[in-house]
Structure formats: structure tokens, C-alpha cells
Amino acid sequence: MKDLNTTGPAPSAEDMKLIKQFLEDTTLFLGPDPEIMQNHDLMERSPDEELAIGQNFDHHMIARIRDRLQSGCDEGYEMVEQMGAAPGAKWGDVITGIYTASGDLALASAGGVLLFSSVVHHPIKFIVKNWINEPTVGVREGDGFIHNDSRYGNVHNTDQSMILPIFHEGRLVCWVASTVHEGENGAIEPGGMPSMAESPSDEGLKMSPFKVVENYQIKRDLLTFLQNSVREPKLQLEDMKVKLFACLRIKQRIEETLNTEGPEALVAMLRLTMEDVRTEVKRRVSEWPDMSVQTYIIQDSTLRENCVVKVNCKLTKKGDRLIFDFRGSSPEFTNRATNTILGGLKGMLSQLFLCYIWPDLPRGQAAMAPIEVITDPHSILNCSYDAPNSQSLMSIFTGFTAGQHAVAKFLYSCPEKYTKVHAPAFNMINTFIWGGVSQHGETLGNLCADLNGMGAGATANRDGEHALAPIFATMADIGEQEVNEEDVPFLQLVSKKMTRDAIAPGKYRGGQGYTMMVATKDSEQWGFMTTAQGAKIPPIQGLFGGYACGTYPLSKVKDVDVYDILLNEPEKFRHSIEEIMNEQPFDGAKYTTHHMGMGFEISKRGELFMISQGAGAGYGDLLERDPVNVVKDIEEGLMSPEVAARLYKVVFDPATLAIDFEATEQARAEERQARIDRSVPYAEFVKDWNQPKPPAHLPYFGCWGDEIDTLYMGSPDVTRRGDEPRPNYMTHPKDVRIAELEARLAAAGVPGDEKQ
Amino acid sequence: MKIPMTEYLRIDLESEKWECRVCDHVIAPAEGNYKEGLLVHNRNPREIHPPVIDPDKYRYTFSPDPEWVRILEFCCPSCGTQVETEYAIPGHPPVWDMQVDVAALKAQWAARGTAMLPDAGPVVVPGRAHGH
Numbered sequence: 001m002k003d004l005n006t007t008g009p010a011p012s013a014e015d016m017k018l019i020k021q022f023l024e025d026t027t028l029f030l031g032p033d034p035e036i037m038q039n040h041d042l043m044e045r046s047p048d049e050e051l052a053i054g055q056n057f058d059h060h061m062i063a064r065i066r067d068r069l070q071s072g073c074d075e076g077y078e079m080v081e082q083m084g085a086a087p088g089a090k091w092g093d094v095i096t097g098i099y100t101a102s103g104d105l106a107l108a109s110a111g112g113v114l115l116f117s118s119v120v121h122h123p124i125k126f127i128v129k130n131w132i133n134e135p136t137v138g139v140r141e142g143d144g145f146i147h148n149d150s151r152y153g154n155v156h157n158t159d160q161s162m163i164l165p166i167f168h169e170g171r172l173v174c175w176v177a178s179t180v181h182e183g184e185n186g187a188i189e190p191g192g193m194p195s196m197a198e199s200p201s202d203e204g205l206k207m208s209p210f211k212v213v214e215n216y217q218i219k220r221d222l223l224t225f226l227q228n229s230v231r232e233p234k235l236q237l238e239d240m241k242v243k244l245f246a247c248l249r250i251k252q253r254i255e256e257t258l259n260t261e262g263p264e265a266l267v268a269m270l271r272l273t274m275e276d277v278r279t280e281v282k283r284r285v286s287e288w289p290d291m292s293v294q295t296y297i298i299q300d301s302t303l304r305e306n307c308v309v310k311v312n313c314k315l316t317k318k319g320d321r322l323i324f325d326f327r328g329s330s331p332e333f334t335n336r337a338t339n340t341i342l343g344g345l346k347g348m349l350s351q352l353f354l355c356y357i358w359p360d361l362p363r364g365q366a367a368m369a370p371i372e373v374i375t376d377p378h379s380i381l382n383c384s385y386d387a388p389n390s391q392s393l394m395s396i397f398t399g400f401t402a403g404q405h406a407v408a409k410f411l412y413s414c415p416e417k418y419t420k421v422h423a424p425a426f427n428m429i430n431t432f433i434w435g436g437v438s439q440h441g442e443t444l445g446n447l448c449a450d451l452n453g454m455g456a457g458a459t460a461n462r463d464g465e466h467a468l469a470p471i472f473a474t475m476a477d478i479g480e481q482e483v484n485e486e487d488v489p490f491l492q493l494v495s496k497k498m499t500r501d502a503i504a505p506g507k508y509r510g511g512q513g514y515t516m517m518v519a520t521k522d523s524e525q526w527g528f529m530t531t532a533q534g535a536k537i538p539p540i541q542g543l544f545g546g547y548a549c550g551t552y553p554l555s556k557v558k559d560v561d562v563y564d565i566l567l568n569e570p571e572k573f574r575h576s577i578e579e580i581m582n583e584q585p586f587d588g589a590k591y592t593t594h595h596m597g598m599g600f601e602i603s604k605r606g607e608l609f610m611i612s613q614g615a616g617a618g619y620g621d622l623l624e625r626d627p628v629n630v631v632k633d634i635e636e637g638l639m640s641p642e643v644a645a646r647l648y649k650v651v652f653d654p655a656t657l658a659i660d661f662e663a664t665e666q667a668r669a670e671e672r673q674a675r676i677d678r679s680v681p682y683a684e685f686v687k688d689w690n691q692p693k694p695p696a697h698l699p700y701f702g703c704w705g706d707e708i709d710t711l712y713m714g715s716p717d718v719t720r721r722g723d724e725p726r727p728n729y730m731t732h733p734k735d736v737r738i739a740e741l742e743a744r745l746a747a748a749g750v751p752g753d754e755k756q
Numbered sequence: 757m758k759i760p761m762t763e764y765l766r767i768d769l770e771s772e773k774w775e776c777r778v779c780d781h782v783i784a785p786a787e788g789n790y791k792e793g794l795l796v797h798n799r800n801p802r803e804i805h806p807p808v809i810d811p812d813k814y815r816y817t818f819s820p821d822p823e824w825v826r827i828l829e830f831c832c833p834s835c836g837t838q839v840e841t842e843y844a845i846p847g848h849p850p851v852w853d854m855q856v857d858v859a860a861l862k863a864q865w866a867a868r869g870t871a872m873l874p875d876a877g878p879v880v881v882p883g884r885a886h887g888h
């Protein structure tokens with residue numbers, strides 16, 4: 001699927017036409033089409049669209065139709081959220097949208113994950129290009145297409161879309177689609193997002209867009225095949241039906257418009273909505289200062305092993321152009337799942353603009369359309385067909401954060417901002433993914449909605465909110481754990497309790513995250529996994545002198561049954577990770593900590609798995625924080641008095657927390673002077689600090705400094721050029737461990753007399 | 757005209773300099789890297805993000821690994837205000853985070869006029885008596 005490379009003289013236009021025809025006639029496999037997959041701009045106006053727009057409809061009528069269909073999308077969204085069987089559906093990891101006949105996303109539901117729908121234009125364009133005129137497939141009234149393979153345009157294979165063409169008097173006028181984070185998809189680990197995947201073949205169902213509905217009926221043979229391929233066959237059926245019916249409801253709303261206003265008005269509305277948004281985005285960008293902003297975000301693991309994976313971002317604004325240059329980011333991992341397709345990154349950037357920067361704009365594909373994105377081929381942000389990407393969220397979210405951090409520096413000086421200047425939100429899905437056989441004998445695989453409890457970043461005038469919303473769905477909820485517990489054989493023994501001292505300080509502090517402790521109770525076949533980075537290096541940056549969050553580990557307590565403890569010695573139980581791990585109150589138990597990439601692990605009854613959601617970043621110099629708010633944070637259990645006093649230099653009575661304002665002013669003035677005394681001028685600092693290469697003690701991936709042409713691959717001596725792909729294999733962590741232990745045996749003098 | 761560019765930095769369009777918004781200290785040429793006019797401290801991240809669980813017992817403690825990441829703290833040499841932080845891999849050159857096209861900025865604001873200046877500014881300045 002690479003471009004043709006010829007060493008001889010370039011073929012003539014006629015030759016090229018022939019070659020193209022030959023290739024089309026003899027294609028053995030319709031893989032993802034780079035022409036579709038690398039492009040996120042709007043399609044050219046079609047003749048139908050020209051004709052429709054030429055009728056010069058009244059703008060008020062266009063707006064009225066848009067509002068009606070926006071409500072139609074919202075209605076479809078509500079249906080999926082209320083009726084969907086996937087836990088993701090219940091808390092809003094869902095979206096519905098209307099796409100133009102050419103496949104562009106024109107309208108999306110107000111709630112839900114915009115990221116999902118902003119990648120679904122790819123599979124629709126694939127269907128338009130390949131199936132409409134394909135005699136063995138075709139696109140007819142009553143058809144429905146299913147899709148999940150990320151390489152054809154999806155975040156990851158756990159999301160499934162139902163896509164319906166809408167006809168009017170035999171003419172295709174638009175498409176509707178509904179997408180849900182389903183969870184199960186038959187991958188090597190339950191839950192649909194395997195971090196153990198070492199190739200796409202480990203990632204479960206890989207549905208390129210195909211027809212699964214005819215005459216508005218799901219085809220039973222294909223359905224059975226799909227059910228047979230996943231761990232939750234009933235879920236597969238239920239949610240295919242739910243998505244189909246949501247699409248049919250939106251279709252009904254579209255038909256009402258077609259009957260009253262006619263197809264031209266609909267087609268004009270869809271097209272003009274997108275074009276108007278695109279124009280408005282260029283106008284808004286032109287109001288920003290002409291500047292380049294650089295930042296980088298570090299992923300500290302592949303979810304299998306800790307390493308330093310750079311997401312490099314240079315955002316340049318010039319006139320009305322805005323260019324994200326992600327070159328210099330880590331090479332793709334050939335056998336690790338944290339890579340993303342380019343469309344996933346772009347979808348998340350559109351989420352940045354439509355949820356955090358310009359939330360007043362109509363939600364669709366158009367806002368991102370004029371914004372340019374540059375990446376290296378076969379990089380962690382633009383991975384190849386052969387690279388696994390089931391944990392793409394790691395790269396999508398850190399890419400988002402790089403964008404969020406950079407954009408804030410453009411917005412500060414803008415007279416009109418539409419939103420507050422915002423420090424980066426927490427960006428990791430710190431939650432438990434679970435699976436196995438439930439107390440009701442059902443095979444299940446899914447996750448706790450706590451991934452939606454990410455702490456918000458502070459803004460220019462207030463603290464970030466705690467456990468607010470996931471960056472990919474600002475309207476989503478964290479769900480009712482108690483409801484979930486009716487279906488699953490484990491309890492969250494501690495839930496929604498803020499994790500003390502896991503802070504992001506600043507003049508305005510970041511919103512904090514909460515503790516989750518789970519323990520299996522009623523199944524011998526049940527386990528958990530966690531898939532997040534940031535146990536060694538924070539996955540975000542602070543803003544304007546504010547700090548990022550800290551780091552978040554996984555803690556386990558084994559060789560214990562806490563249900564027995566709660567029954568027989570309840571006084572021994574503790575309600576914070578801090579107390580359980582430091583006091584070790586359960587006799588004979590084993591206490592360990594780990595990074596947050598825990599592969600699926602079967603748990604025994606009463607063993608504790610403990611994690612925390614994370615904090616958004618802080619904003620501004622922490623010495624400017626109002627002392628009253630510092631003490632409020634102590635009172636609310638967000639911060640211990642010692643930490644508060646040491647960092648914020650607030651002087652208070654330890655017993656009453658009464659603030660001595662004079663002494664605080666004095667302490668802060670002294671700290672400002674102390675800063676000046678302990679710091680050194682920049683030129684002097686970089687002389688000692690700057691190194692020509694990454695440190696030898698860190699497995700480092702990506703460019704070093706500004707030299708984006710050279711990408712390091714785990715060592716100061718192994719590199720590739722940014723534009724020249726090379727395989728990048730990681731050794732199995734168990735093999736690494738075995739090698740370490742063998743070296744220790746050898747060092748201890750154990751004879752190496754095994755036969756080789 | 758002075759354009760507020762961040763919470764603590766502004767650009768004086770006449771003198772073409774970065775300035776501290778807290779103490780008016782002139783920091784660096786506007787077309788250059790403002791960090792070059794600031795002081796830097798290499799902060800151990802453990803001091804800002806304290807271990808929640810005992811670092812003597814556990815490998816992961818809620819506190820960033822100081823061998824893997826440092827916090828570069830940039831402060832104004834005149835008033836000590838912390839202007840910027842950068843979570844950096846040890847030895848990684850600090851990023852030139854705001855590379856401004858000064859001529860374009862001048863033109864943009866010449867067209868806009870002072871009336872459009874955002875009025876947000878630091879709420880707290882050193883030495884200010886507390887209002888409570």
C-alpha cells in the first residue's frame with residue numbers, strides 16, 4: 001500500500017491511468033486505504049451538494065433543520081445510553097452522528113465520545129469507495145454495516161459501529177452511525193483492550209466494514225459468527241440491536257425533514273454546517289498570536305515494562321494556519337499495543353477543540369478539518385498496519401495532553417477565548433478492567449466506569465474539579481458501582497475516597513483523584529487488569545508555574561481474605577492505600593507495588609487490588625495560593641498538614657488550623673528569596689544539565705532535544721531516522737527477569753552446566 | 757503596548773522584551789527564549805509529590821522516580837515568582853516553549869488597539885497585605 005516508487009523515467013499520465021486500472025482490477029485484498037486513512041479534511045463538494053447549496057435556502061431554515069437533526073442525534077444517543085448492554089453505554093461511552101453522502105461527519109450528538117464518531121468517517125468512505133459499486137456487496141435501502149477494525153478508522157477494536165445509509169427516492173442522501181465502547185471483542189485478554197497484544201492477531205475481532213443488516217434485519221448467520229468470536233455473545237446481540245434501533249430513530253427524524261423540507265435542504269444543511277464551522281475555525285485561529293509552542297509529554301511504560309516514550313509536539317500558528325508537528329515522537333513498537341493510528345490522534349485533537357477550546361461550535365468533523373497534523377511514518381502516533389494498537393489510548397491521550405498544554409499558551413493573550421485558559425487534565429484511564437465467570441455463571445469482560453473520574457486541570461481563575469470527567473467525553477458519568485456489583489462477583493470496598501497527598505499544586509491546584517480498592521468475592525474464575533501509564537513519570541505537564549500531578553501505582557495485598565477480616569476482625573481494615581500499605585495490618589499477607597500495566601490476572605477471594613485516579617495539573621505559582629484554600633484542602637482530606645505547610649508555606653496552628661496570615665506572608669517572601677538563592681542563571685544551568693544523548697540508564701524512545709530527525713530506540717546507541725521505519729521489538733519482561741536471575745546465579749557461582 | 761502572554765509574562769511591543777508581570781523586571785528579548793532570562797532550579801520531584809506509601813518498603817510510591825524525571829523550576833531573578841515548570845528527562849535540553857513572531861504580534865495588536873487587551877493579571881503580588 002505504499003506509493004509507487006520508480007527509478008526510471010516517470011510514467012505518463014496515460015500509463016498511470018492504465019496502471020491504476022490494472023491494480024484496481026487485480027486487487028487481492030482491500031486493506032485500509034491510505035488515501036482515506038491519512039486525510040481528515042472535508043471531501044470536495046459533490047455535484048448534489050453544489051446543486052442543493054445553489055438553491056440558496058434561508059439560513060434560519062438551515063439552522064432549524066440543524067437543530068432538529070441535532071435533537072435526532074441526541075435522541076439516538078439517549079436510546080443507546082438507556083438500552084445499551086455494555087457498561088460503557090450506560091455511562092456515555094457512546095455517540096451517534098449524521099454523515100454526508102460522501103462520508104464526512106456533519107453532526108454528532110451533544111453527549112458522548114466525539115472521538116469515536118470523528119474516526120467513523122473513515123469506514124464510511126471505505127464503504128462509499130469500495131462497496132457501493134461492488135456487485136457482490138452494494139449499498140441499498142435497509143442495509144446496515146458493522147465495523148470495528150481500528151486500521152480502517154477506529155480508536156481501538158473494542159468500539160463497534162453500526163452504519164446505515166439513508167436514501168430518499170432511491171438516492172443516497174446521507175449516512176447515520178452509532179458507536180459504542182462495547183468492551184468484549186474476543187482478544188487475548190478480556191475487556192477488549194489487551195495490553196498483552198504483541199500483534200494485531202492478538203487483538204480479537206477485526207471487522208473491516210461489512211454488511212450485517214439487510215431489510216433492517218440483522219443477518220443471523222453473521223451475528224452467530226460474531227457472537228462465537230467474543231466472550232459475551234448476548235452483549236454482542238443486544239448492542240447490535242440497540243445501535244441499529246438508534247440509527248433507525250435518527251433515520252426517522254431525517255425522513256421527517258425530508259418530507260417537509262425536501263432532500264436539497266437536508267443536503268445543503270449538512271454541507272453548509274461543515275463549511276461554516278471550517279471557516280469559523282480559521283477565523284478563530286487567525287486571532288491567536290503567530291508563534292510556535294513546544295512541549296513534550298512522557299509515557300513511562302508500554303504497559304508491559306517501564307521505559308521513557310516521548311510524545312513530542314511543536315504547535316505552530318501562522319496567519320490562519322495551525323500546524324501540529326508531532327515529529328520526533330517515539331517510533332512505533334512492533335510488539336507492544338500502545339501505538340495509535342493517525343486518525344485516533346486527530347480524533348482526540350478534535351475532541352480538544354470541541355470540548356475544551358471552542359465548545360460552542362457544532363460538533364462534527366469540520367472543526368479539525370483545516371488543522372494540519374504532521375507525524376513520522378511508523379511512529380507511536382501514526383502506526384503501521386502491522387503494529388498492534390489495542391492500547392492506543394495511551395498515545396492518543398498523551399498526544400491530546402501535548403496539544404492541550406500547547407494551546408493554553410496561545411490562548412492567554414487572545415481577547416476572546418470562548419473557554420478559560422486551562423492546565424492539562426489528567427489523562428490516564430486509571431480503572432479496573434475485569435473479566436471471568438460471574439456469580440450468576442455468566443462469562444463477562446468489561447471495566448469499571450471509574451476511568452471517567454479523571455481530575456480536571458486548574459484554570460486561570462479556579463481550582464480543577466475532582467474526578468470530573470474523562471478527557472474523551474466531557475459529559476460522561478462515573479456510573480453507579482453498586483448497580484454494577486449486582487452483575488459482577490467483586491466489590492469496590494473503598495470507592496470515591498480522595499487519595500490524600502496525590503496532589504498537583506499551584507496557585508490553583510488540579511482536581512484530585514480518588515482511591516479504588518477491589519476484591520473478588522463470589523467467583524473462582526475472575527480477574528483484573530489495569531492499563532495506565534504514569535507510575536514513574538507524571539503523564540502531564542503543569543501550566544505557568546503550576547505543577548503536574550504525581551504518579552500512580554498499583555498496590556496489591558495477597559495471601560489474605562479481607563472478607564474474613566471484615567467478618568471476624570473488622571477493626572483491622574483500613575480505608576486508604578496509605579494506611580494499608582504502610583501499616584500492613586493483615587498478618588501474614590504479602591504487600592507489593594507495581595506499575596499500572598497489569599496484564600489480566602486471576603484474583604483469589606479477598607485479595608486487594610488498589611489504585612487511584614489521577615489529578616489534573618496545577619496553574620500558576622503555588623506561593624500565590626490563597627492560604628484559606630490551602631487549609632480548606634487540609635480540612636477536606638486532600639492534603640496532609642505537613643505537606644501543605646512545607647509546599648505552600650502557609651503558617652497555621654496544627655491543632656485548630658487557624659492561619660497566621662502575617663507569618664505566612666513572611667514565610668512566602670523568604671521562600672521567594674530562597675528560590676532566587678538556590679537557582680542559577682539559565683546559561684549556567686544548561687552547561688551542566690544539557691546532555692547530547694539520552695541517559696544510558698533509561699530505555700528512551702523518541703528524539704532528544706530539538707533534533708527530530710533522529711529517533712532513539714531504547715538506548716543511546718540505537719536509532720532510526722524519523723522518516724525511515726525500522727522494527728522496534730521489546731523483549732518479553734519475563735525473559736528480561738529470567739536473564740537477570742540467571743546473571744545472579746552465575747555471579748553466585750552456580751555452575752552453568754545445563755545442556756544447551 | 758504590553759501584551760500579557762502568560763500568567764506572569766508579557767511582551768513590551770515597543771522595547772521588544774519579555775517582562776515579568778509581577779515586578780516589571782525585563783527578562784529577555786521578545787524574539788528569544790524567555791527562559792534564558794530566568795533562573796533555574798533542578799527540583800527533585802519527591803519534594804513536590806511526596807511518597808504516599810513508604811519508599812523504604814516499596815518500588816512505586818505515588819512519587820515520581822527522581823532518576824527518571826526532574827522538575828525544572830524557572831523563576832524571575834528579581835521577584836522569585838515561579839514563572840514556569842518543566843517536567844524533564846534528566847539531561848534533556850529545556851524546550852523553547854514560546855517562539856514568538858514579534859513583527860506579527862505588533863501588527864496584530866496595532867490593528868486591535870489597547871481596548872482589546874485582556875485585563876487578567878496576577879491577583880497576588882509580593883508584599884501585599886492580606887485582606888482577611
Ligand SMILES: [Zn+2]
Nearest residue numbers: 776779832835
Ligand atoms: Zn518578577
